[in-house]
Amino acid sequence: xxxxxxxxxxxxxxxxxxxxxxxxxxxxxxxxxxxxxxxxxxxxxxxxxxxxxxxxxxxxxxxxxxxxxxxxxxxxxxxxxxxxxxxxxxx
Amino acid sequence: xxxxxxxxxxxxxxxxxxxxxxxxxxxxxxxxxxxxxxxxxxxxxxxxxxxxxxxxxxxxxxxxxxxxxxxxxxxxxxxxxxxxxxxxxxxxxxxxxxxxxxxxxxxxxxxxxxxxxxxxxxxxxxxxxxxxxxxxxxxxxxxxxxxxxxxxxxxxxxxxxxxxxxxxxxxxxxxxxxxxxxxxxxxxxxxxxxxxxxxxxxxxxxxxxxxxxxxxxxxxxxxxxxxxxxxxxxxxxxxxxxxxxxxxxxxxxxxxxxxxxxxxxxxxxxxxxxxxxxxxxxxxxxxxxxxxxxxxxxxxxxxxxxxxxxxxxxxx
Numbered sequence: 001x002x003x004x005x006x007x008x009x010x011x012x013x014x015x016x017x018x019x020x021x022x023x024x025x026x027x028x029x030x031x032x033x034x035x036x037x038x039x040x041x042x043x044x045x046x047x048x049x050x051x052x053x054x055x056x057x058x059x060x061x062x063x064x065x066x067x068x069x070x071x072x073x074x075x076x077x078x079x080x081x082x083x084x085x086x087x088x089x090x091x
Numbered sequence: 092x093x094x095x096x097x098x099x100x101x102x103x104x105x106x107x108x109x110x111x112x113x114x115x116x117x118x119x120x121x122x123x124x125x126x127x128x129x130x131x132x133x134x135x136x137x138x139x140x141x142x143x144x145x146x147x148x149x150x151x152x153x154x155x156x157x158x159x160x161x162x163x164x165x166x167x168x169x170x171x172x173x174x175x176x177x178x179x180x181x182x183x184x185x186x187x188x189x190x191x192x193x194x195x196x197x198x199x200x201x202x203x204x205x206x207x208x209x210x211x212x213x214x215x216x217x218x219x220x221x222x223x224x225x226x227x228x229x230x231x232x233x234x235x236x237x238x239x240x241x242x243x244x245x246x247x248x249x250x251x252x253x254x255x256x257x258x259x260x261x262x263x264x265x266x267x268x269x270x271x272x273x274x275x276x277x278x279x280x281x282x283x284x285x286x287x288x289x290x291x292x293x294x295x296x297x298x299x300x301x302x303x304x305x306x307x308x309x310x311x312x313x314x315x316x317x318x319x320x321x322x323x324x325x326x327x328x329x330x331x332x333x334x335x336x337x338x339x340x341x342x343x344x345x346x347x348x349x350x351x352x353x354x355x356x357x358x359x360x361x362x363x364x365x366x367x368x369x370x371x372x373x374x375x376x377x378x379x380x381x382x383x384x385x386x387x388x389x390x391x392x393x394x395x396x397x398x399x400x401x402x403x404x405x406x407x
Contacts, residue, residue, distance in 0.1 A: 009298050010306055045306060056309025058325075065293075065323035083325065086301050087309035089213035089236065090163070090268030090294065090407060 003031055005082045014042040028059065029072035031082065046084065047072060056087045098130045099176065102140055103248045105129060107256040107374065112341040113354075119364045121357055122257055122374045123344060124249075131165075131172045131196075133379035134249070138271050139169030141244035142233040143177065152231055154178055159232045161185075161220035163213050163405045164193035165379060166235050166269075171200030182230070184220040186212055188299070189405050192383040212300035212405055213268075214310045235269045237313030245275025253374050254283055261364075264357040264375040266349050266407060267291040267323065270315040272376060277319040291323040292356035294331065294349060294407035324359070326352035328401040332389050334358070335381070339390075347379040348389050349407035 006020045015021050021039065025031035029051055036043035046057055051072045053059060059066045060083040066074045076082075095101040105128045110121040126134035146152040157180040160170055167183035174181040181202040185194070188209035197204055205223070207215040217236065224232040235241050253260060253276065263280055265272040270291075277289040303309065328348070335351030338344045346354075357375040364371035381390060388400035 008301050010301065010303055054306070056306055056311070060325045063325050065291075065325070067317060068320065068322040083295075085295070085325070086303050086306050087311050088211070088296075088301055088303070089161075089217050089310045089312065090266075 002078060003076055003080045003082060005031065005035060006084060008085050010086060011042065011045055011084065014039045014045070025076055027072065027076060028061070028066055028070075028074045028082070031076060032072070058085045058087050059083070060085070097176075099140060099173065102130060102136055104252060107253070108342075108344070110342050113337070113358070115361050115365050119361050119369075119371045120373065121354075121361060122260075122372060123338075123342070123377050124253060124374060125344070125377050126249075127346070127377055127380035131169050132382070133165040133169065134272060134376060135165035135169040136172075137244040137248055138235060138238075138241035138269075139166055139173055139233075141240040141247075142235065142238050143170070143173050143179075145238070145240040146231060146233060152179065156180070157182060157227075157230045159184070159220060159224055159227070159230045160235065161207075161213065161216040162235070163189050163216070163268075163407075164197075164383070167202060168193065168196045168200065170233070171197050171202040174202070175200050182223070184216045184223065186216050186405055188212070188403055190384055191386050196383070209403065210299055210302035211308075212296065214303065214308065217310060235271065239314070241269055241271035242275040242278070242314050245272050246279045247275075249376075250276040250279025250283075254280065257372055257374055259372045260284060260287065260374050261369075261371045262288045262290060262357070262360050262373040264290040264292060264353055264360065264373060266353050266376065266378055267293040268349075268407065270312045274314050274316060274319055281319065288321045288360070289319055290356055290360055291320050292353045293323060293325050294352050295325045295327040296405065296407075297328075297402040299403040300405065324356045326355045327398075328406060329394060329398040330355045331406070332397045332401070333394055335389065336394075339381075344377065345381045346377045347381050347407075348384050348387070348401070350375075350377045350379070352407060353378070 114120040129136040331351035334354040
């Protein structure tokens with residue numbers, strides 16, 4: 001089950017500069033565990049010890065904020081696109 | 092009654108316009124609230140006027156004071172007009188990657204602009220403004236990201252106007268920047284319309300704007316309360332430009348680019364309602380008109396060319 005994860009500039013030191021990497025998992029939390037196998041250290045920047053998202057990290061599943069979907073428990077399907085972005089100001 | 096004693100008194104009471112061509116059916120309808128019909132042409136007139144009034148009432152703003160604000164444009168333009176009329180000096184901290192029209196309008200109203208670096212977007216503007224405020228304790232920073240009068244202005248005016256014009260409202264879709272519109276309108280509608288859905292559309296900029304040195308430098312406005320929202324969507328420049336043009340083509344409404352992002356999220360809610368066989372009256376905000384963004388190239392050429400030109404710019 002392939003899921004594309006888009007990585008922000010600030011975290012590409014974990015992906016050898018790659019803008020996007022592939023991984024698998026039934027849930028977002030599982031995807032992060034899978035990504036961390038090949039990109040060690042990435043997961044710790046995204047979630048805390050309890051598995052919940054870090055405060056200044058926003059993750060979108062097909063453009064929808066996962067905090068409103070189920071957080072780390074959000075179910076994933078083949079072909080989904082995950083976008084990771086740091087929280088920035090608008091206005 | 093459309094006569095007012097002054098420009099400031101004409102704030103709000105903006106039209107709610109049906110979109111017969113973009114609405115999927117008679118049961119699922121889209122409604123645009125034209126916030127460009129405000130004194131300086133944007134929704135930000137509401138929080139700007141409210142924040143100044145609150146600071147005056149609290150005795151923080153007195154004649155001759157200098158007002159300071161981090162802004163990517165519209166709030167600064169609104170404040171510049173209010174400060175001009177009331178005799179305050181205004182200093183705006185604005186990221187360098189904002190459209191030339193916004194700068195020209197600020198200068199026309201007599202505001203002083205301090206430029207913050209493009210990398211980091213509005214985060215940097217906020218950081219620079221906070222530093223300036225600490226160095227100049229006599230300046231008054233209204234701080235739209237954390238000033239309760241921002242959200243309250245929408246609770247007191249935008250929200251009630253929407254409900255009065257559209258008592259059957261089922262969804263409200265707004266843009267997420269300071270979060271003031273969504274927090275204020277969202278709370279008002281939740282207090283008055285059982286089951287209403289509050290949807291946020293957040294602009295997704297080019298990589299430069301997310302160019303923080305460290306993820307811990309991220310920024311969440313103090314006003315933000317996630318419990319007011321039902322869902323939040325990230326909308327990139329390609330979809331925003333496409334919907335902005337669709338709004339002109341199908342309904343004749345010439346809106347700014349952030350409105351295209353909001354319309355994109357609103358149309359997704361409309362599709363969802365159609366598929367579920369549910370009735371929906373979806374109100375969304377037209378934040379401003381397109382005039383200030385003509386120089387960005389968003390309205391000319393192919394969609395690909397237009398969205399490529401927005402890369403690296405703060406288009407919302």
